[in-house]
Amino acid sequence: MQIKDSVVFITGANRGLGLAFAKAALAAGARKVYGAARDPSSVTLPGVTPVALDVTQPAQIEAAVRACGDVSLLVNNAGISRGSSLLGSPDAMAAARAEFETNFFGPWAVTQAFAPVLAANGGGAVINVLSALSWTTFPSVATYSATKSAAWSLSNGLRNELAGQGTQVTSLHVAFMDTDMAAHVPGAKASPDDVARQALEGVETGKAEVLADAVTRQLKQGLSSDAPPYAAAPAR
Template sequence: MKIQDSVVFITGANRGLGLSFARAALAAGARKVYAAARDPKSVTLEGVTPVALDVTQPEQVAAAARACGDVTLLVNNAGISRGATFLGSPDAFEAARAEFETNFFGTWAMSRAFAPVLAVHGGGAIVNVLSALSWLSLPTAATYSASKSATWSLSNGLRNELRGLGTLVTSLHVAFMDTDMTRGITGDKASPDAVAKLTLAAVEAGQVEVLADATTRHVKQGLVAEPPAYTQAR
């Protein structure tokens, strides 16, 4: 599909990668960009249509799909990380439940709600923002890693089920980006603007997977190493 003249809906679009997706879509000539956030007043980018949306609230997801019936590209960007370990964090269950509600169930709910909308317009595309941690687990982000691994599997399943409707499902895998989520992490970080631009180009090319940086590509290669990267201490 072409981004020019498309109608794009982006979750978590008030900052970080979501904001970069909104800017990139406008720059690529999208006819309309819906920028969704829990607080629509936090969406300040000119040229977009703010939408009040919490992806963990089914009634808000359904309302968004009803109100935005012209969407041709859905970007499931909203995500949270609580920095919990499986055994060392006393609130690990609560952290995991929150992360799964947003990262996994939120993505699932949005995809299910907008699938009929996309089908009406010829299929369109869905972008699911995943992570290099879909394929391995960091001790300081174990529950987050689990939620992204589940969402990778979800993306693969959605791709199978939506193929017959002509809907492209593109999984974006990226390591650390220069956003609020990684503010306390040192080291190389990808530019969210560059990642968004790269991903939209991949959608136009019909690609089902985007490996957005060198770290992510290294992790993917490590899956077939011996021993596999995901079995090694981090």
Template sequence: MNIADQIALVTGANRGIGREFVLELLERGVSKVYATARRPESIDFDDSRVVPLRLDLLDHESVVAASAIAHDVTLLVNNAGISTGAALVTGDLAEIRREMDTHFWGTLDVIREFSPVLEANGGGAIVNVLSALSWFTGPGTGSYAAAKAAEWNMTNGVRLELAAQGTLVQGVLLGAADTDIAAGYDGPKIDPRDVPRLSLDGLDAGSIEVIVDDWTAMVKGSLAGDPAPFYERMTELLGAS
């Protein structure tokens, strides 16, 4: 995929990794980027190629409206997300459902509405920004990890379903990035600019999965083994009891 030839849409584009995706896409010469957020007035890029657009993952009608306006999209970046910190057993069930509604159902809703757009425009690509927590969990991440695990396997499923229309579906997995959503995390954080850079390099190469950092590579490498030693190590690294 030649990024300079694409018209992109990025969800959650007003801050964090989403904002960095918009900046990287502009740097690589795309002709247009639909930068979406629940509050489009919060989008402040000084570039005429950026089109602010309202899209709320929990509002189906906003997703439908966005797909009608952005009918020329060839690259969809699903980045928007939340982190409630809700515990699975004792946390607020409404907050746990909100995590799943956002990461799984909301992202799937966007894919369902935009897949015909991508097909009409030649196939294109979808990027889903996932997490190392798709493959494990830690203190205070139960509901987020469960939702990201669902989103990860949903990514695998839609990849198979959309292959026939020529749409490449890429999963991007990372540990903590230095963004607002990870503000309460004291461990190592990567530069959020690394995420779009490596993702778009991966699209150039046709990669369906991009592992951004060493932490995520370590987590993935542990999956074939006994989980007990892995979680013992996580307990040491994360200071959990």
């Protein structure tokens, strides 16, 4: 599909990669951009229509679908990280449940709700924002990594099930970006603006996956090696 003249709905659009997606969609000529956030007043980019949406709340999802029946591109960007290991904290399971609600069940519910809208508008496309951590993990983000691995499988399943109605599903994988979520992480980080641009270009060229940086491409390539990245013990 083409971004020009499309109608784009972005979850978590008030900052970080979500805001970058809104800017990129407008720059690419989208006819309308909906910016969804828990607090719609935090969506302030000119040209973006704010929408109140917590992706863990079914009633809010239903309301968004009713209000936004012209959507042709859905961007499932909203996500959280609680920075939890699997065994090092008594709150690990609570952290994982919260992350799964937003990072896995959230995009599943939003996509399920918008699927008939996309079908009615010619098929369109879905972008699911995943992570390089779909394929590896570290103790400090172990529960988050589990949600992104599950979301990768979700994306692959949705791609199969939505193909019949002509809806494309593109998975976006990226390592650390220069956003609030990774502000505490040292080292080089990808530009959210560049990542969003790559993702939209991937939709236009029909890509099933967009690997947005060198780290992500290296990790994906390593999955078929005798020593895959997820099997290596982290340095201590």
